[in-house]
Amino acid sequence: MSMKKDYASPDEYGLADLLCCAAARDVRDNEVVFAGTGLPMVAIMLAQKTHAPNLKLIFEAGSIGALPLELPTSVGDARCEVGASVASGLHDTFSIAQRGEVDLGYLGGAEVDEYGNVNCTVIGDYLDPDLRLTGSGGSPDINSFAKRTVFIMLHERRFTTNVSYITSPGWRLKKWPGGEWVHRRELYGSAFRGGPSAVISTAGVFRFDEETGRMYLDTCHPGHSPNEINDLCQFELDISRVNGETVPPTREDLHFIHDVLDPEQLFIPKVKKG
Amino acid sequence: MNGGSHSEFLVGAGCVAIWESCWIGHELYGKYGANLSRKVKNKEIIVEDYSHMEPEFRFAAAAAGAPFSVTQTALGTDIHNPEYDMLGRAGLRDGQRIGKQKYQFMDDPFFGAGQQVLCPAAKVDIAVLAVQQVGEEGTVRVAGQYYADPEVARAADITIVMAEEIVPEEYLRREADRNTVPSFEVDYILECPFGAHPSGMFGRYDVDGAFLKDFYTNTRTQEGFDAFAKEWIHGHDHMSYLEKLGWPRMLTLRANTALNYSTSVKRGE
Numbered sequence: 207m208s209m210k211k212d213y214a215s216p217d218e219y220g221l222a223d224l225l226c227c228a229a230a231r232d233v234r235d236n237e238v239v240f241a242g243t244g245l246p247m248v249a250i251m252l253a254q255k256t257h258a259p260n261l262k263l264i265f266e267a268g269s270i271g272a273l274p275l276e277l278p279t280s281v282g283d284a285r286c287e288v289g290a291s292v293a294s295g296l297h298d299t300f301s302i303a304q305r306g307e308v309d310l311g312y313l314g315g316a317e318v319d320e321y322g323n324v325n326c327t328v329i330g331d332y333l334d335p336d337l338r339l340t341g342s343g344g345s346p347d348i349n350s351f352a353k354r355t356v357f358i359m360l361h362e363r364r365f366t367t368n369v370s371y372i373t374s375p376g377w378r379l380k381k382w383p384g385g386e387w388v389h390r391r392e393l394y395g396s397a398f399r400g401g402p403s404a405v406i407s408t409a410g411v412f413r414f415d416e417e418t419g420r421m422y423l424d425t426c427h428p429g430h431s432p433n434e435i436n437d438l439c440q441f442e443l444d445i446s447r448v449n450g451e452t453v454p455p456t457r458e459d460l461h462f463i464h465d466v467l468d469p470e471q472l473f474i475p476k477v478k479k480g
Numbered sequence: 481m482n483g484g485s486h487s488e489f490l491v492g493a494g495c496v497a498i499w500e501s502c503w504i505g506h507e508l509y510g511k512y513g514a515n516l517s518r519k520v521k522n523k524e525i526i527v528e529d530y531s532h533m534e535p536e537f538r539f540a541a542a543a544a545g546a547p548f549s550v551t552q553t554a555l556g557t558d559i560h561n562p563e564y565d566m567l568g569r570a571g572l573r574d575g576q577r578i579g580k581q582k583y584q585f586m587d588d589p590f591f592g593a594g595q596q597v598l599c600p601a602a603k604v605d606i607a608v609l610a611v612q613q614v615g616e617e618g619t620v621r622v623a624g625q626y627y628a629d630p631e632v633a634r635a636a637d638i639t640i641v642m643a644e645e646i647v648p649e650e651y652l653r654r655e656a657d658r659n660t661v662p663s664f665e666v667d668y669i670l671e672c673p674f675g676a677h678p679s680g681m682f683g684r685y686d687v688d689g690a691f692l693k694d695f696y697t698n699t700r701t702q703e704g705f706d707a708f709a710k711e712w713i714h715g716h717d718h719m720s721y722l723e724k725l726g727w728p729r730m731l732t733l734r735a736n737t738a739l740n741y742s743t744s745v746k747r748g749e
Contacts, residue, residue: 390556
């Protein structure tokens with residue numbers, strides 16, 4: 207028997223709350239999850255507090271199976287070690303990923319293309335860039351090996367036909383040295399286990415057809431229509447499979463986000479009711 | 481290897497000619513490395529991009545005396561775009577300390593597992609480690625996550641350890657299974673309390689977010705960096721740096737000994 211969920215009304219939550227809850231819902235219980243800094247951490251810890259209490263959380267710098275009491279501000283934060291099964295180093299965490307033990311990765315990015323290729327290295331020509339960004343970090347490593355990867359990012363001007371630089375691998379990729387486009391499966395051999403499963407932007411939730419590798423619109427955030435979201439993408443977005451509106455946060459979700467996980471509003475601002 | 485605020489100090493000061501790495505920024509406290517970003521735009525620095533796993537395994541290869549690492553990461557990305565071999569473009573791939581190629585592909589010859597990426601061992605001249613404890617003879621004990629410390633210390637020809645405290649070697653040898661780096665892999669040690677500031681140190685002190693936010697905001701221009709360096713670097717030794725920082729700030733950052741991080745630091749706005 208399922209209890210009726212106590213959904214929050216639109217004036218009770220903000221966009222960051224909606225993104226966080228949408229991301230948390232992609233976690234299944236008992237999964238091994240690899241977390242990047244920021245909203246991904248809040249989303250995973252929210253899942254840990256709600257429907258996925260047995261998830262195993264890995265932080266890149268070496269914390270494995272962690273149960274943080276407080277939100278870390280980076281993967282190297284001392285808060286990452288609390289409750290961990292093992293605290294070791296990068297060689298362990300990336301070996302675990304390549305070994306195929308990671309179910310789900312949670313990452314951010316600056317640009318994404320239709321095939322889920324994500325850029326966080328430069329804006330503009332790599333050899334003469336308009337803006338140098340952080341660079342890859344562990345994004346390609348987590349995303350190469352996890353069965354599913356969820357990206358959380360801003361929407362406007364970020365959904366491009368060609369990203370400036372493919373930092374993190376999507377479903378269709380360049381086969382070097384020639385650079386011809388091939389399906390991810392052809393490149394990764396026995397290490398192929400999946401790929402980007404969702405992009406959660408400030409406009410909607412997007413998923414991928416694993417055969418064509420193409421992105422499609424899954425749900426629109428409240429206030430957005432499929433056509434309007436298509437207009438926000440440089441490429442022609444597949445809007446033939448839209449599955450309604452993104453489910454809003456519950457009051458329980460909001461309690462965990464603001465009273466337990468991020469009371470300092472490090473990543474998720476509180477909505478001021480007025 | 482991941483850069484961070486520590487790399488931004490060196491880059492801003494013009495001490496870095498080649499930055500071979502994967503990431504630079506201040507996490508929550510600054511979106512990217514503004515000093516590196518500026519120098520890339522002005523073509524004042526060579527950046528060679530790898531994924532994070534690749535340098536880690538390249539250090540592990542060097543630490544094991546092997547010529548190259550093998551991984552399957554980042555296949556199909558622009559990290560492996562041959563046009564973007566920046567050390568190659570600069571004519572610096574001499575096969576001495578810098579490998580003759582950025583990477584090479586090879587099909588798994590043993591199990592048919594598909595394409596593998598071979599990357600040259602990261603041959604390190606000098607490594608600098610910031611740790612909690614080092615013994616008088618060089619044994620290192622890292623508490624918490626140890627990142628790449630064991631591989632880097634072994635890969636380097638010269639390893640310098642700056643520790644929060646130098647402790648009797650005999651104390652560390654009572655529980656050898658808790659130690660991270662053997663004594664003879666360490667060449668120089670120095671005691672440098674709060675030495676990782678404005679980064680954090682597990683069990684000792686937290687990240688100084690306010691300091692990093694100011695650094696990120698104020699050093700987006702070279703003039704801004706130079707003003708920062710004048711205020712915080714030039715003319716200071718470590719003690720006068722700490723004096724400038726002041727006890728109240730350091731006490732706020734000090735870690736709770738049960739939790740290993742500070743419970744009094746204000747992390748948000």
